[in-house]
Amino acid sequence: MDLVLIRHPEVAIEAGVCYGQTDVPLRCDVRDLAVALTERMKALNVPACVDGWHASPLVRCASLAQVLSADVHLDARLSEMHFGAWEGRAWDSIDRALIDAWAGDVEHARPHGGESLAQFAQRVVAWFEATCVGRGAVHVVAHAGVMxxxxxxxxxxxxxxxLQWSIDFGGVGWFRCVRGEWVLVRWNA
Known part of the structure; x- marks a missing residue:
């Protein structure tokens, strides 16, 4: 099985804003990005999608996926982490003590009132287990956090x-299951 994860294209908001599940527009025309992404994936020898395209329902993911395939499964479990009261705010406007509290227990703290990392991961892994087990090649347009x-x-x-792994807008992460073990084929390709 192959799992190909594609980060959504660049968004049209200021850098330094926490946008999590806020539905924000894209900076460029998604059709041009889809052409470039398709060519890059062919050059990388990424396997063709045989078991469906999946995407977060947020516009920044869904719009690209719908240009790449006429048959896309949108699933809210693929949405980015929900940052509660921090959604749409500049990171540097958030009380430093709250950010420190979150950093002190990044997996379980939720000073923003949204999801903890553990809750977010549980949701994303539930999607994976319900959708990908026993499949051939699944392609997903999602968010950096999901990836x-x-x-x-x-x-x-x-x-x-x-969480420390860098992934560019439009970056590809490709995983392959070999004899029951997952291996990373490419990251940020």
Missing amino acids: RVLAAHLLGISYENA
Whole structure:
């Protein structure tokens, strides 16, 4: 089985804003991005999608997925982490003590009132287990957080460590299950 994760394109908001599940527009025309992404995936020898395209229902993911395939399964479990009261706020406007409290227990704290990392991961992993087990090749257009959580789950590393992994807008993460073990084929390709 192959799982191909694609981060959504760049969004049209200021840098430094926490946007989690806030539905924000894209900076560029998604059709041009889809053409470039398709060419890049062919050059990387990414397997063709045989078991369906899946995406977060947020516009920044769904719009790209719907250009890439006429048959996309939108699933709210693939939405980015919900940051509660921090949604739409500049990170530097959030009380530093709240951010420190979150950093002190990044997996379970939720000073913003939204999801904890553990709750978010549970939701994303539930999608994976319900959708991907026993499939051939699944392609997903999602968010950086979703990609990092799935990488941690598949590779057996801590969620906190995976949060540090860089992934560009439009970046590809490709995983393959070989003899029951998941391996990372490409990250941020």
